[in-house]
Amino acid sequence: MSHWKKRSKYTTLLVASAALLAACGSDDVPDMEQGAQADGEETGTTPDVSEGDTSTLMVGLTNAPDSFNPFYRPGVAATWVQRFFYDSLLFMPTADSFEPGLAEMTTEDNQVFTVTVNADANWSDGTPVTAEDVAFTLNTIADPAVETTLGTSVAMIEGTDASGVREEGLEELSGLEVVDEKTLTITTKDPVDLNYISEFLGLNVLVAPKHVFEDIELSELPNSEAATMPSVFSGAYQFVEYDNNNYVHLESNPDYYRGEPEIKTIYAQIMNGTSLITEFQAGNLHMTAGGGIGMIPVQDIGMLEELEDVVVEEHPSFNSQYMIINNEKYTDPQVRRAFAHAIDRETIVENLLGGHGEVLSSTYSSASPYKDTDLEPLEYDPELAKELLEDAGFDFDTPIELVVPTGNAVREQSGNLIEQWLEEIGLTVNQSNYDFPTWLSMAQDLDYDIGLMGWGHTADPNIASYLQTGAASNNMAVSDPTMDELIEQGMTETEFDARYDVYSDLQKYMQEQMFVVPLYSDSQFSVQSTSLNGGINEYWAGSLYDVNEWTIDPE
Known part of the structure; x- marks a missing residue:
């Protein structure tokens, strides 16, 4: 482990189609009572719900919850499910x-x-x-x-x-x-x-x-049983069961302090993206969660838009995709900028996402009020990229190892394109593919050159966990005094305008130094039945604030 890392090595949960980043102070891996499904596998027995049942909500998930421990939520699905009962x-x-x-x-x-x-x-x-x-x-x-x-x-x-x-x-x-x-x-x-x-x-x-x-x-x-099979709750629902590779079963909390939920039972069913479409077509789902929890392939979204009893809405997402760089190996920002100039990010958005997304100039998408709209993404310019590398004395004969995690079709396809574009400027690129938990462990150990990674962002612009020296999710060995100062200043300013100016400077500095290459942010789709009153908001992370008031109309 490199000297810049302040905290102990991550442990990794080998669950779900894609686990997100986790911090740890222990070598123990939580032993959940039930497992979780990998994306693409078939589901088990589905709950038996009567047609026209207005007291049961059926939710589709493609990422299974990887923890019910309120102190340890490595995946967004874990946080989302826990919000029903904590x-x-x-x-x-x-x-x-x-x-x-x-x-x-x-x-x-x-x-x-x-x-x-x-x-x-x-x-x-x-x-x-x-x-x-x-x-x-x-x-x-x-x-x-x-x-x-x-x-x-x-x-x-x-x-x-x-x-x-x-x-x-x-x-x-x-x-x-x-x-x-x-x-x-x-x-x-x-x-x-x-x-x-x-x-x-x-x-x-x-x-x-x-x-x-x-x-x-x-x-x-x-x-502990309290962390793996929780039994005492403060939220609108109570955890009942996690059926392996199948569903999470929740029942309403009759004594909820904000009022007993109108919908009495929830089944969050775990399935792949193709199955989500099939279940909506069959009328077996009321909604899918947003924010990457229920992921419908972007190329198939039109099939759902054709359904009369389903509403599909598209919104910009806070989450983004990056090509992370091992900054211990590539210390020259000119080399890192060359990598960015070599990648045709507009082609990724237009061809792989069908235009349902945006090219990033830095870490913030258009969903963020802190995005510097005057900062343009670095242009695709392979000749400039090659010139920058030559001026930096880059060794073109040493192969570059590119790691692409499996489980996200668009990311896998973009990995193939990135390999091709880097080779077009004279680099030798060896691509390897790993499941996400394995790739995450490699990244934490700095056992890579470059690789593809998704980051989940908050509405607040603080990105200390990714880029501050020694931060838990800083798996790029970024250790930069100016960046640390900007992050600290952004956290201590108390007014929006002052913070905006700090984060505008931070975005410009990130583009100048290119510690990580921002690729794209794909659109967020909310999909739900017209019979559901409530459901996913444009700001999907806040959608459960009124879950106790949701209702389902009779069909």
């Missing part, structure tokens, strides 16, 4: 608004935040949700012995380091103070934007029941 402090129905969830969050100085827990919020076993639950959750995430994917979500709290780990010598975070049963204060290291802490801590952290988890040894937490 609530966060705040809800985020749109990309620029927040509503109270388990609590309200207020501040007078953008450094001390008062969290007031809903007086009516109880756990499903009747125990009140308290400020102690919130403090316990945040302290557990920050504990250096805990395997977690949420370090960046708490890294602004006083008493943590830049990765969100509790500072040595502290038994609890100094920035947390429980005032009474329903009130605590959170003090940050520096003043921060209310929207930043609202999304990263208020939305992204799911509050766990202290009375369920507190007696579990930290080393045993990943494989």
Whole structure:
């Protein structure tokens, strides 16, 4: 492991069609009671639901949840499913608004935040949700012995380091103070934007029941029954069953503090993209999740648009695809920029995505209010690329190893094109293909030259987890003082205009240094039956804020 890495090596869950990035402080891999399906495999027995049943919601997923542990959510599907039964402090129905969830969050100085827990919020076993639950959750995430994917979500709290780990010598975070049963204060290291802490801590952290988890040894937490087969909940639904390779079964929480759900039963069925289309055509699904959880091949979206009882909407996505670069091996930014000039990204968007996407100039797509619209992507110019490499004294005789993960057809096809384009400027490229967990492990060990990777972004522009020196998901060995300074400045500014200027400078600097080549962001499609009242919003991550109010019309 290279010297720049501050945190311990990732562990990897060999589940689902594509696991996302995970941070860890343990070598244990959670042993889930049930497995998950790889994309492309056939599903098992589907739930038997009566035709015209208005009390059961059928959801299609192509990525299976890889964890039910509230402290460890490596995949977006895991977070999405957990949101049905664990609530966060705040809800985020749109990309620029927040509503109270388990609590309200207020501040007078953008450094001390008062969290007031809903007086009516109880756990499903009747125990009140308290400020102690919130403090316990945040302290557990920050504990250096805990395997977690949420370090960046708490890294602004006083008493943590830049990765969100509790500072040595502290038994609890100094920035947390429980005032009474329903009130605590959170003090940050520096003043921060209310929207930043609202999304990263208020939305992204799911509050766990202290009375369920507190007696579990930290080393045993990943494989504990509480983490693999949860039984106490604060959300609108209760976990019932995870049927291997098939579905997650949820039932309504009758004592939900925001009102008992109208829809009593949910089955989240795991299937490949082709099966999603077939099930919609047969009228067996009400919706598919957004954000890459339910992935319908873009070339097949027209088949769903032809269905009279299905609504298809297209929106820009926060998530993006990149060609990551081993910056320990390729230290010259001129070489990295040459790689970018050699790739015809417009062809990827037009030919492979059918125009349903955009070429990226930096890390932010048009979905982000922080995208610098004046910054254009580097142009496709193979002659310039070759000239830059020659001027840099690049060794054209040494082969470049390109890693392309399997499971995403467009990404695999773009890998073939990228190999071809790099060879056209005189490079020798050896492409290798691995399942995503294997590729992720290689990337964390810097056992690659270049490779393709998708990043999930938030509405807030903070990208510290990917590009800050030593960050948990920085698998490119980026260690740049200017980048670190811009990231820190962006996190400490408290007003939108000031933050926008910082992130505009960051985008320009990223294009200049080209630590990673931004490729494209494909459109996000929401697909659902006309009988469903509710469902996926344009900002898909906030879609479950009112799930207890959703209804299904009789057919």
